[in-house]
Amino acid sequence: LVSREHHPARSVVRVGGVPIGPDTLSVIAGPCAVESPEQTLTAARMARAAGASLLRGGAYKPRTSPYAYQGLGEAGLRILADVREETGLPVVTEVIDPGSVELVASYADMLQIGTRNMQNFALLQAVGSAGRPVLLKRGFGATIDEWLMAAEYIAQRGNLDIVLCERGIRTFETRTRNTLDISAVPVVQRLSHLPVIVDPSHSGGRRELVLPLMRAALAVGADGVMIDVHPAPEAALCDGDQALLDADMQEIAKTATVLSPLM
Numbered sequence: 001l002v003s004r005e006h007h008p009a010r011s012v013v014r015v016g017g018v019p020i021g022p023d024t025l026s027v028i029a030g031p032c033a034v035e036s037p038e039q040t041l042t043a044a045r046m047a048r049a050a051g052a053s054l055l056r057g058g059a060y061k062p063r064t065s066p067y068a069y070q071g072l073g074e075a076g077l078r079i080l081a082d083v084r085e086e087t088g089l090p091v092v093t094e095v096i097d098p099g100s101v102e103l104v105a106s107y108a109d110m111l112q113i114g115t116r117n118m119q120n121f122a123l124l125q126a127v128g129s130a131g132r133p134v135l136l137k138r139g140f141g142a143t144i145d146e147w148l149m150a151a152e153y154i155a156q157r158g159n160l161d162i163v164l165c166e167r168g169i170r171t172f173e174t175r176t177r178n179t180l181d182i183s184a185v186p187v188v189q190r191l192s193h194l195p196v197i198v199d200p201s202h203s204g205g206r207r208e209l210v211l212p213l214m215r216a217a218l219a220v221g222a223d224g225v226m227i228d229v230h231p232a233p234e235a236a237l238c239d240g241d242q243a244l245l246d247a248d249m250q251e252i253a254k255t256a257t258v259l260s261p262l263m
């Protein structure tokens with residue numbers, strides 16, 4: 001269902017009226033985790049000022065350590081909905097278990113499946129039936145074919161509004177948080193009609209790598225990027241090292257403005 005063999009034209013996925021796909025450069029930005037109403041609203045304003053058309057932010061955080069910040073849960077979803085009201089930005093947020101899909105879908109414009117859950121098949125089937133577009137991140141240990149088969153689980157439930165997100169894979173390299181598999185973008189675009197975006201924040205894991213990796217993503221034809229921003233990264237409860245500040249966001253805005261007419 002997600003293959004180009006049966007659907008040669010590349011698809012456009014609409015999220016709260018915002019198109020993601022060929023001929024547009026979509027910037028999704030916001031905090032890694034929702035921490036408070038003020039932090040989320042400030043980050044959303046930073047995102048919007050830099051040209052972002054969608055707000056990201058996790059209310060449920062699947063952390064490696066059970067002692068790390070796990071997110072605000074439903075209170076975080078309410079904050080995201082309030083910030084959408086205030087800024088007009090549709091909300092993309094992660095859902096981590098099948099039992100909370102309905103709840104998350106009642107607040108979110110797009111459901112995110114994180115790297116750790118790419119092969120959680122019950123979750124994929126649940127979001128496939130939830131009536132919301134899905135952002136499917138690549139598993140950090142998944143091949144491209146496994147990633148596309150994960151998308152197939154969602155599509156099989158009747159939901160073809162899927163955007164794929166390359167967010168880096170695990171290799172022997174330790175200087176970056178993950179290795180951005182830039183070749184995945186054109187490879188997937190040949191195999192599948194679904195839009196493909198890149199998350200340079202979770203790939204590089206460090207602020208100074210976000211802009212160069214964003215440029216690389218757009219150079220190979222990615223349909224957009226997903227970027228972490230935070231008003232005070234040094235105090236962030238999650239992934240502060242990779243969060244962009246206001247000044248960095250100006251660079252993102254310039255890059256997006258220069259490159260979008262070329263898309």
Ligand code: PEP
Pocket residue numbers: 032058062094113114115116137167199202
């Ligand atoms: C995220 O985008 O908030 C996230 C946790 O990303 P990933 O699943 O790619 O690690």
